[in-house]
Amino acid sequence: MRPSPETPRRTPDSVPGQGWYSSGSRLPALDRSLINADLAPVSPEHRTWNWWHIASLWIGMAISIPTYTLASGLIERGWTWQAAVGSVVLGNLIVLIPIALNAHAGTQYGIPFPVIARSAFGVRGASVPALLRSIVACGWFGIQTWIGGWAIYKLLESVWPGIAQLPSLFPAWVGLNTGEFLCFMIFWAINVAIVLRGMDSIKFLETWGSPFLLAVGLALLTWAYVKAGGWTELLSNPARPFKQPTDRDWELGTIFGAGLTSAVAFWGTMALSIPDFSRYARSQRDQVIGQAVGLPLTMALFAFIGAVVTNASGVIFGTRVADPVLLLARIGGPLMVAISMLGLAVATLTTNIAANVVAPANGFSHLAPRRISFRTGALITAFIGIVIMPWRLYNDVSVYIFTWLIGYGALLGPVAGIMIADYYALRNRTLDVDSLYRRHGVYEYHKGINWIAMAALALGILPNLPGFLAALGVIEVGAVWQWIYSWAWFVGFGISYTIYLFAMRFFEGVNVSGARDYARK
Numbered sequence: 121m122r123p124s125p126e127t128p129r130r131t132p133d134s135v136p137g138q139g140w141y142s143s144g145s146r147l148p149a150l151d152r153s154l155i156n157a158d159l160a161p162v163s164p165e166h167r168t169w170n171w172w173h174i175a176s177l178w179i180g181m182a183i184s185i186p187t188y189t190l191a192s193g194l195i196e197r198g199w200t201w202q203a204a205v206g207s208v209v210l211g212n213l214i215v216l217i218p219i220a221l222n223a224h225a226g227t228q229y230g231i232p233f234p235v236i237a238r239s240a241f242g243v244r245g246a247s248v249p250a251l252l253r254s255i256v257a258c259g260w261f262g263i264q265t266w267i268g269g270w271a272i273y274k275l276l277e278s279v280w281p282g283i284a285q286l287p288s289l290f291p292a293w294v295g296l297n298t299g300e301f302l303c304f305m306i307f308w309a310i311n312v313a314i315v316l317r318g319m320d321s322i323k324f325l326e327t328w329g330s331p332f333l334l335a336v337g338l339a340l341l342t343w344a345y346v347k348a349g350g351w352t353e354l355l356s357n358p359a360r361p362f363k364q365p366t367d368r369d370w371e372l373g374t375i376f377g378a379g380l381t382s383a384v385a386f387w388g389t390m391a392l393s394i395p396d397f398s399r400y401a402r403s404q405r406d407q408v409i410g411q412a413v414g415l416p417l418t419m420a421l422f423a424f425i426g427a428v429v430t431n432a433s434g435v436i437f438g439t440r441v442a443d444p445v446l447l448l449a450r451i452g453g454p455l456m457v458a459i460s461m462l463g464l465a466v467a468t469l470t471t472n473i474a475a476n477v478v479a480p481a482n483g484f485s486h487l488a489p490r491r492i493s494f495r496t497g498a499l500i501t502a503f504i505g506i507v508i509m510p511w512r513l514y515n516d517v518s519v520y521i522f523t524w525l526i527g528y529g530a531l532l533g534p535v536a537g538i539m540i541a542d543y544y545a546l547r548n549r550t551l552d553v554d555s556l557y558r559r560h561g562v563y564e565y566h567k568g569i570n571w572i573a574m575a576a577l578a579l580g581i582l583p584n585l586p587g588f589l590a591a592l593g594v595i596e597v598g599a600v601w602q603w604i605y606s607w608a609w610f611v612g613f614g615i616s617y618t619i620y621l622f623a624m625r626f627f628e629g630v631n632v633s634g635a636r637d638y639a640r641k
Contacts, residue, residue, distance in 0.1 A: 174410025211383020226395025244568030262510030385529025534580025580616030
């Protein structure tokens, strides 16, 4: 796979008609508390990514262990492989729409997600969606780091079984033995070292990390085909096609909604932060084609592998093994385990840096541009990735899919709805870039915060709160709230989109022609 080009130098220069000056020069009328080199627009001459670069980015991110376990986890819960793969494919086709829509502003103006969010939330209020997105990314950083550390642990365990018997350093509620924690921290330290050194230090790994992971997946599929005795057994389904995510008797629509919502929420993070990457695209055509080629097909292929291999593991072992790391450790000899685990760790490393560092680093930088650089933001991401105890999010399928994925979908769906309503329905894709970096401009609203956007965000989240608390086991709720929560991303998106659009037009009188006049009120 061809690697993405070197990330262009991000400086506030050469944006036609916007009054930008070269880095280090005076930036007239711009508030330095709202800009640094990482948040400034990418100049046109530095927007060099074509459709294949965008597609390569998506292929590299989609071919990952979480993609495999998104489908395999549903299989482990009793889904048919057709239902599991179908929900992933349909979910990715759906989420491709908001991804492409939000990517437009990044390509059009060369600005990242936190800056685009200022249009709807205000120059100060945008820190709220940026922070929400960053916290979710910290969780994903921790999950990917745990996966890499888990691979290292299984590698060491194959040559030194005693690693599992090291004296315990933690109470039982932590959920890790000493060896697992040490391997997690080793892989965490590798990630941090690369972040501190810079993105270019892993460019050579990007050319083969994801292809290696794809090769591992195809090897698992071949193994399953041989061991299961052909496609008939490989594609067989259990007598009971669905197992409920809890002990409650949920309706089929709730179960389908949970699967579809988890598939959409899986990339719901990138549906917001895609401008962080599309800002480097040469044209709208490049970003649309690149994403359409790179995302759905790759997700469909790897989800199919994860679903079918997990399905076959039940035939072969008598129990389904959703975790590919555990499966590889179970079927391979020491040499195979060593090669596969090392490869999994490297492939996970490249995915983690690309998908889970750029967005939160920009998000944290947005909180205090003069004090928090991209590198500092990345370090904050790494430390939160430990505190969040990602092994607890990932190791339990119910927690991973029905609490983590759907839960953060309830947070990010409303943000996507507000941003799309603002950019397309309210402003007809027209932004005043200078004002995005200036106090008391078009996007000042009320002391830098658009309280209508904040209210729309809260009201979009609110209906999903009872179901989320029930998923955590805090309260018991009825079937209606369970159903609503199972469609959390869609519910939040629709409510926030509608409330924001109509409230802005009714209370503030803001529309395409009047957006610039709002600041003079």
